Amino acid sequence: MSHIVILGAGIGGMPMAYEMKPLLRSGDSITVVSNTDTFHFVPSNPWVAVNWRTRDAIEFKVAPYLERQGIAFDGAGAKRVHPEKNMVELGDGRMIDYDFLVIATGPKLAFDEIEGLGPNGYTQSVCHVDHATTAGQAWSKFIAAPGPVVVGAAQGASCFGPAYEFAFIMDTDLRKRKIRDRVPMTYVTPEPYIGHLGLAGVGDSKTMLESAMRERHIKWICNAKILKVEDGKMLVAEHDENGAVKKQHELPFAYSMVLPAFKGIDAVFGIEGLTNPRGFILIDEHQRNPKFKNVYALGVCVAIPPVEITPVPTGAPKTGYMIESMVTATAHNIQEELQGREPSAKATWNAICLADFGDSGIAFVALPQIPPRNVSWFAEGKWVHLAKIAFEKYFMRKMKKGTSEPIYERYVLKALGILKLKSK
Secondary structure (H helix, E strand, O other), X not given: OOEXXXXXXXXXXXXXXXXXXXXXXXXXXXXXXXXXXXXXXXXHHHHHHOOXXXXXXXXXXXXXXXXXXXXXXXXXXXXXXXXXXXXXXXXXXXXXXOOEEEEOOOOEEOHHHOOOOOOOOOOEOOOOHHHHHHHHXXXXXXXXXXXXXXXXXXXXXXXXXXXXXXXXXXXXHHHHHOOHXXXXXXXXXXXXXXXXXXXXXXXXXXXXHHHHHHHOOEEEEOOEEEEEEEXXXXXXXXXXXXXXXXXXXXXXXXXXXXXXXXXXXXXXXXOOOOEOOOOOEOOOOOOEOOXXXXXXXXXXXXXXXXXXXXXXXXXXXXXXXXXXXXXXXXXXXXXXXXXXXXXXXXXXXXXXXXXXXXXXXXXEEEEOOOOOOOEEEEEEOHHXXXXXXXXXXXXXXXXXXXXXXXXXXXXXXXXXXXXHHHHO
């Protein structure tokens, strides 16, 4: 009988465990390994960072819900993967063996690549609920003594949606408090233009996002590389279309949130044949590592090349719908291997996103993610804000229930009303 180990208990790992469970043979087993004993709904972190949510509202202990489905949980975390031995070294020194390994850890946050960046430096983050909670505490202090805000993403970042979200959510919160006039805001991004999103734009994203930022008096600097962050000051180099520095900026701030670049976690970093130089897991069209064929990977930890080369490096995002598609493909491919067949399932790497602005929002659909596309659609409206609130509750409920159904497929596509578009 086979033992399947899943590294990670997040938006990729939890659905993977639930979707894999009913596909097992009698006697097969699953163990989820994570360095935290909780699941939290990452898309809600920007709300936590302005104290619109408490962490308790978006977080729960995973062990009881996994065990209810007959899935084992180990909270020691992974210290090192040993694929040549089919073993994972856990954080407490124990070794756990596997027949199939699914890496769904998410990334390591590369704050260390820029001096002064991150919660241990001078900027906030919404990448993890711990960071968002700290950011919320800093926000409470900030609104008592408001000043300039710098928000955005660092060079090499690949997840731009939360940076835009947080800029607009801060704007909404400040307007509600009637202190927006006391807060100059600057958006800093390595994107070559506003609305690029790491996707070479989606539909009319450039025009619509620029318009939204002008309407809210948010200035921006594109092709930006953050050189250094000091207490209350960010040093930024703005580049031209050829990648040459055209202007240096010294941006004062009383509050700053910057998304970092990502890289692979320490447990896999530098394993030849398993990862690329940044530590992301190499996979084939079936989510399987080409060298270690009983190792699969999904989510933000997988290696995906940029959609296009940009003057300042940007990465390609992995949205929730794309991750869900990877989960389904991985689960069915492992099932096929358990049955003695070669894997055949392939993920559909489509980008679908709901981004909240606090009182409205944007939704975009890129089918497929990499141009040219069959569908390229972008829209704005209050309905997106309401849809994301409802989706948060829906997703949390399904994670506790242990559903194996495709959540984004059932909810987001219906909410966007594009099921007919998808089939064309």
